[in-house]
Amino acid sequence: MSIRVGSGHDSHRLKAGRPLILGGVRIPHDRGLDGHSDADVVLHALTDAILGALAQGDIGDLFPDTDPRNKDADSVLFLNAALTRLTESGYALGNIDVTIFAQEPKLGAAKATIRASLAMLTNVPVDAVSVKAKTGEKVGHIGRAEAIACHATILIHKRDEGTA
Numbered sequence: 001m002s003i004r005v006g007s008g009h010d011s012h013r014l015k016a017g018r019p020l021i022l023g024g025v026r027i028p029h030d031r032g033l034d035g036h037s038d039a040d041v042v043l044h045a046l047t048d049a050i051l052g053a054l055a056q057g058d059i060g061d062l063f064p065d066t067d068p069r070n071k072d073a074d075s076v077l078f079l080n081a082a083l084t085r086l087t088e089s090g091y092a093l094g095n096i097d098v099t100i101f102a103q104e105p106k107l108g109a110a111k112a113t114i115r116a117s118l119a120m121l122t123n124v125p126v127d128a129v130s131v132k133a134k135t136g137e138k139v140g141h142i143g144r145a146e147a148i149a150c151h152a153t154i155l156i157h158k159r160d161e162g163t164a
């Protein structure tokens with residue numbers, strides 16, 4: 001069976017006056033992530049994981065932050081562009097495993113909502129989507145709640161070969 005793995009990482013600074021959007025879900029918080037687009041670290045990490053598995057560059061190659069069209073862009077657009085490339089390459093997503101690093105807000109209650117959102121956005125069954133959350137143990141830029149980061153790992157397989 002033809003399978004590949006991909007990994008992606010992203011981080012953005014927390015800033016007052018911005019909405020906090022993680023995995024396409026608006027999370028209630030007094031600050032949000034700063035960036036050229038909507039700064040959804042989860043979708044950015046997932047998009048890079050897909051591009052990584054395909055060996056087709058990274059999100060910055062496809063959507064440069066110097067392009068005004070990407071200003072405040074909904075990161076679902078970036079994910080969909082990677083999913084289109086995936087389909088055009090004859091692959092399908094097998095599973096998604098995501099870890100979000102956030103000291104604040106606590107994401108325990110939001111994990112299930114983010115998981116359902118990722119399943120919906122990718123058309124992967126929810127039982128093949130994992131969303132985990134870690135704090136920064138109050139150390140470093142994550143632990144001081146200055147930023148939120150995300151790591152995504154995925155498996156893709158040739159579409160006609162099914163999942164294991």
Ligand code: MG
Nearest residue numbers: 010011041044
């Ligand atoms: Mg990003």
